[in-house]
Amino acid sequence: MPANQPPVDPAIRLQLLDLLAGFLRTQALHTVAVLGIADIVGDEPVTVEQLAAQVQADPSSLHRVLRVLAGSGVFSEAAPGAFVSTPLSGGLRTDAPLSVRHMAMFQGSDTYLAAGQMLRAVQTGEPTAEMVFGMSFFEHLASDPDRNACFNQAMxxxxxxxxxxxxxxxxxxxxxxxxIGGGNGSVLVGVLGAHEHLSGVVFDQPHVVTAAQPVIEAAGLTERCAVAGGDFFTDELPAADVYVMAQILHDWDDERSLTILRNCRRSIAPDGRLLLLEQVMPDGDTPSYAKLLDLIMLVLLGGKERTESEWRALLAEGGFELLEITPRPATNLIEAAPA
Ligand SMILES: C[S@@+](CC[C@H](N)C(=O)[O-])C[C@H]1O[C@@H](n2cnc3c(N)ncnc32)[C@H](O)[C@@H]1O
Structure with missing residues (x-):
């Protein structure tokens, strides 16, 4: 190690300290999400005392959390101790389509605990969920209906x-x-709602697909949309022309992903299509949410985000040819055909 290193520039120190405080932002977002603060704060200033009374919190502590968030544009302190909504705080509203509220509740609790052991994941190459929860991540979800419901709403x-x-x-x-792995059916309902000639089936674990029925009913799609409970590693998949898998393969390492892909390959129509909705990891230093999501996969499941060439190779080994990748906001449409 070279001797006589120059002292760390104070600006660099501050930058690093700010990066280090990321866990506090996570917990501030988690706190206001659990309390439902974004549902209360609107265009008219509301005082921390009013807010605290409504959500049964301590006004001074709530104020300290809100002013940190306001520094990042989540809420704005319009007058001392009084807050209004902003576009970012609006994203935490329960009733906002594409709401991040339940994701903030989930990331700040289960994901946060698993990420707290990231060092162990890096040392062992194993997910930390087992160590933190005493069971695999999906078993942990299945063990508590409220937690499972929160995760489904987050997704x-x-x-x-x-x-x-x-x-x-x-x-x-x-x-x-x-x-396949359709959760509470929200993705499929969005597709069937836009294409009236299609019928579909949501396939997921039995305790998860029960949440799909009300979503299908609310969309008026009971005639065209079925649900099927099962295990995509071991059970025969419903016959279909197109299989959609949205954020499924990123949950699993290559070996487990290949088991799922080969299962799809066995049941898919010969001229069928496989549509993956996934991240495509950019090369180099490009900042990307995919790189953070990748760490969530590392700690929770031992899964990973993949580059284009990794997707191509994985699909080929699973019996599919990658045809096209279309970048879309927040995701990519990866189209593949049976090889
Ligand atoms: C990351 S979520 C994605 C949900 C949904 N596709 C979406 O895009 O919102 C992963 C899904 O895989 C399901 N899953 C996990 N293990 C499974 C298994 N062995 N068989 C079937 N589904 C499974 C989970 O229940 C969960 O709904």
């Missing part, structure tokens, strides 16, 4: 963007589409 918050990307596929020659 459904982003499903609108994935459904929008899937809607753009040319569905003209398709009759039946199956959403």
């Amino acid at each position: 459904a918050g982003g499903a609108g963007a994935r459904a929008a990307a899937a809607r753009d596929f040319d569905w003209n020659r398709v009759s039946v589409v199956a959403d």
